[in-house]
Amino acid sequence: xxxxxxxxxxxxxxxxVNATQPNDIPYSKCRIEWIDIVSDSGWADExxxxxxxxxxxxxxxxxxxxxxxxxxxxxxxxxxxDGTLTFGDRSIIPxxxxxxxxxxx
Numbered sequence: 001x002x003x004x005x006x007x008x009x010x011x012x013x014x015x016x017v018n019a020t021q022p023n024d025i026p027y028s029k030c031r032i033e034w035i036d037i038v039s040d041s042g043w044a045d046e047x048x049x050x051x052x053x054x055x056x057x058x059x060x061x062x063x064x065x066x067x068x069x070x071x072x073x074x075x076x077x078x079x080x081x082d083g084t085l086t087f088g089d090r091s092i093i094p095x096x097x098x099x100x101x102x103x104x105x
Contacts, residue, residue, distance in 0.1 A: 075088070
C-alpha cells in the first residue's frame with residue numbers, strides 16, 4: 001500500500017513595509033548608545049574583578065524629551081482616533097551615560 005505524502009500548509013507572504021514611511025507623530029526617531037552600571041553580589045578574586053566591564057546597551061525609539069540631565073524615549077505607541085497618543089516601552093537615560101545619539105529616518 002502506497003503512502004501519501006503529508007501536505008504542507010502554504011506559506012503566507014509577509015507584509016513588507018517601507019522603513020522610510022513618513023513619521024505621523026511629532027517625535028524624532030533615534031538610536032541611543034549608552035553605558036550602564038553592572039553589579040555582582042558574588043565573590044570574585046582580583047583577576048575576575050579586573051575583567052568586569054560596564055554594559056553598553058542600545059535603545060531605539062522616539063525622543064519624547066531631552067534636557068541637560070536626561071533623555072526620555074519610547075519604543076512603542078498607540079494613536080487613538082482623536083490623535084491622542086499613549087506611550088509604551090519608555091526609558092529615561094541620564095545624559096552623562098550617553099555615548100552617541102543617531103537620528104533615524
